[in-house]
Amino acid sequence: VCSATDTHADLIERAVATGKHVFCEKPIDLSLPRVQEVVAKVKASNIISMLAFNRRFDPNFALLQQRIAAGEIGEVEMVSIISKDPAPPPVEYIKVSGGLFRDMTIHDFDMARFLLGEEIVEVCAQASCLVDAAIGEAGDVDTALVMLRTKSGKLAQISNSRRASFGYDQRLEVHGSLGMLTATNVNEHTLTSYTQAGVSHAKPLHFFLERYEQAYKSELAGFISVLNGADVALPSMDDGCQALLLAEAAILSVQQGRSVAVSEIG
Amino acid sequence: VCSATDTHADLIERAVATGKHVFCEKPIDLSLPRVQEVVAKVKASNIISMLAFNRRFDPNFALLQQRIAAGEIGEVEMVSIISKDPAPPPVEYIKVSGGLFRDMTIHDFDMARFLLGEEIVEVCAQASCLVDAAIGEAGDVDTALVMLRTKSGKLAQISNSRRASFGYDQRLEVHGSLGMLTATNVNEHTLTSYTQAGVSHAKPLHFFLERYEQAYKSELAGFISVLNGADVALPSMDDGCQALLLAEAAILSVQQGRSVAVSEIG
């Protein structure tokens, strides 16, 4: 299901009705009740389903998660997710996107859950419109910080901008009891130039099509493997629902200037 | 004034009374009213004074601030400050320290003000005791995230831990409308080792005495230059007061689970 967002929920329901396995692009829907309804139907069915949070399949991010899970840095204590787009989308897109938190940060909410290995109980966000005034006029923000907290006190922070002049900024940093693991940007090339003007390196790969090319291939391969009986962990429809819950909590946090318990939502 | 914290305020007052210029280690005092009282006296006097926020004098951090001020990355939009100690201090120290926000994060609050170039109006913090249960029993935290916001909507985030197993983690990252400037850790050496076991680099300089050796020299040199008539920008007693205000706001934010307006404090 790679069609327009407002068709996802219906198509998933039709997959359930006809017993077809379903691979669906995020988001399931922009309405939380509708998402919850669809997720319940999928759970009650026997179909294999996957919500395509592609970044879990990025080779570097996947390796980072595996190394954390293997105990390399002990207990996870703080996760930092940097996620910035090279340039904002057209305002027409912004208007139907559901807003920064449901459209863009949702990937980071999923990544935080993936890396923390524990459900998030509290969300606190601050957001501004600094990049493009038209985004603000459309009722959205383009720059945001989010703090997340799990029940045992693990923390995560997300920083988002709709515009990083140097390209797609996609980095992870996880601080644990025994050390830190980071994943830097993937760069366009390995060249360095040394001249009188200075020393210059490559920029990060420009945007998601370049940066996550392998991730897109791997997520589809993973889905197919599961259809063929393999035991691969796929992001579930419920993962999509949980990430949306965090987005709703972040929106409420910005509106009310307070930390929001995830249990308040939905 | 490099004596015990609880003697700073008295000694500054004696400097004012006797017309002596004063260089004082942070903090002025752990009590905000007492700090405000001392700052008022210093302001009303003719003495030259400096609160020793050493990190402003770190050559790399100072250069980063100068390049921001020179417009290299346009308008500052998001500041990220990573500040972690290699190991927690003894609990006896924790008990008289004023707590993580007044003792450790205070440097980062000052750095945020230094880099944002605009007063902070809102503070939101989350904190946990993950490193050492004895710190929690002493009523303090050892792991924290803070979000800050200026009137025009610029954002900053701080991440703190009392323990980074690999050493003193002191990094800055500033995202602006035209680009990003980062300052990495300063490492012990420039060697890299490539063996069958892997590729290994140097660790960061272990703690503040090594990392900020040059900063300590430069801040004192700066103070002396001002005494000799030079026009150097020194962190003022009021900068110390403003950083403490932010610490108080962060503490209140954690206690009440909400964003705190700086105007609520003091």
Next chain:
Amino acid sequence: VCSATDTHADLIERAVATGKHVFCEKPIDLSLPRVQEVVAKVKASNIISMLAFNRRFDPNFALLQQRIAAGEIGEVEMVSIISKDPAPPPVEYIKVSGGLFRDMTIHDFDMARFLLGEEIVEVCAQASCLVDAAIGEAGDVDTALVMLRTKSGKLAQISNSRRASFGYDQRLEVHGSLGMLTATNVNEHTLTSYTQAGVSHAKPLHFFLERYEQAYKSELAGFISVLNGADVALPSMDDGCQALLLAEAAILSVQQGRSVAVSEIG
């Protein structure tokens, strides 16, 4: 032509005889007279031919050459080529390989020609057997340094080893009148681990199949493009001959302990 080395020359001749375009793995042959004979026949024919010096198609190395050609570092003055295998091949392979200079360094001779942009007139080499005594017993060396010189005095150096315990070491460094351009190794991932034990990065991609995967795809795509009429610069059969000339000169240089003029060979 990807068959065993001793069949290359015959197969190229049959391609010429039957008017088939030919893509051939290096080397054309281990005998210089035989190579010269084949190259002459190809030149006299109308077929499109390509000697598969894959490294010219490595995206990073190709970009480096383009940036040099575009004048970014002015006139090329010194080229450094580092080329080491992770582990030596079996001695059986060594025995039929033609020796280090004809088998391994030949890629570096071609790269030197590619980057210098000027024919090499003088070769000087030193070589040892340090990795595996069996290689020495087979009459070959496993560790070598080569210096090259063009007519106008541009210099190049090559360092080779049959064993780099950390993996395939493939780097370039070009020093010009206006600056330097380097291409580092391509690493297995972008993760860095910071623990009490130290800071560790990824190793280089292990060997040529991983490192030059894209180069192999690109060289074949380039050949097909030329067949389809595109104007792509392909390594020619004559490039293969020139690289072998340099290998012969290096062998003579080691034998006689002197610089060898390329004009002495062939």
Next chain:
Amino acid sequence: VCSATDTHADLIERAVATGKHVFCEKPIDLSLPRVQEVVAKVKASNIISMLAFNRRFDPNFALLQQRIAAGEIGEVEMVSIISKDPAPPPVEYIKVSGGLFRDMTIHDFDMARFLLGEEIVEVCAQASCLVDAAIGEAGDVDTALVMLRTKSGKLAQISNSRRASFGYDQRLEVHGSLGMLTATNVNEHTLTSYTQAGVSHAKPLHFFLERYEQAYKSELAGFISVLNGADVALPSMDDGCQALLLAEAAILSVQQGRSVAVSEIG
């Protein structure tokens, strides 16, 4: 002894005559017989003497040598020394310098001996005048490559230029049976700038006064420690003589286009 080069030998002899310990800047003299004469007198005396090869005291280079000596990369097999000045000295200096090999490469010859841990038996060099025609008119070269070989077959390569437009290029790379150790340049700062124009880092420290500031302090401290009875390994007058032997061999190698046995010299 930090006076003009042509006074060094006399002053060392006066130190011997008067029983004074002597710290002398390189070179002892530009004439090999004169150097040998002085070294013999120093050896026959009881004075403590040191030839100031400052780079052995660079903290990074010293650490690299210690880690090699500790066996971290097994047996040393190939040493690469990159040494380029930011800009050529005035031709007046060139004329009295003794030429590139005696004046500039001599540091690298000493470093090669320091790292190889074995005497060098063979030298082969190639050199050009590419930077400044006036240097060539003065009978000197400004760009050079050297290969060195020890009795057991260990190899080393040196690359020199009188002009690196981006600053002082001082790097080491040592390949051993168990791995590789490198020491990169020391940079002006730790900042990185990411903009639409690209990603830029700091340049290396500009020239020897900045780059080897600590080395100069440490070598003097080392000399004083020895005077006070400590057991510190100092570069000896004989080390100065050995490095000059290698320079003479390199000059002969360029003149005659052949490898030169060190035993042929002096």
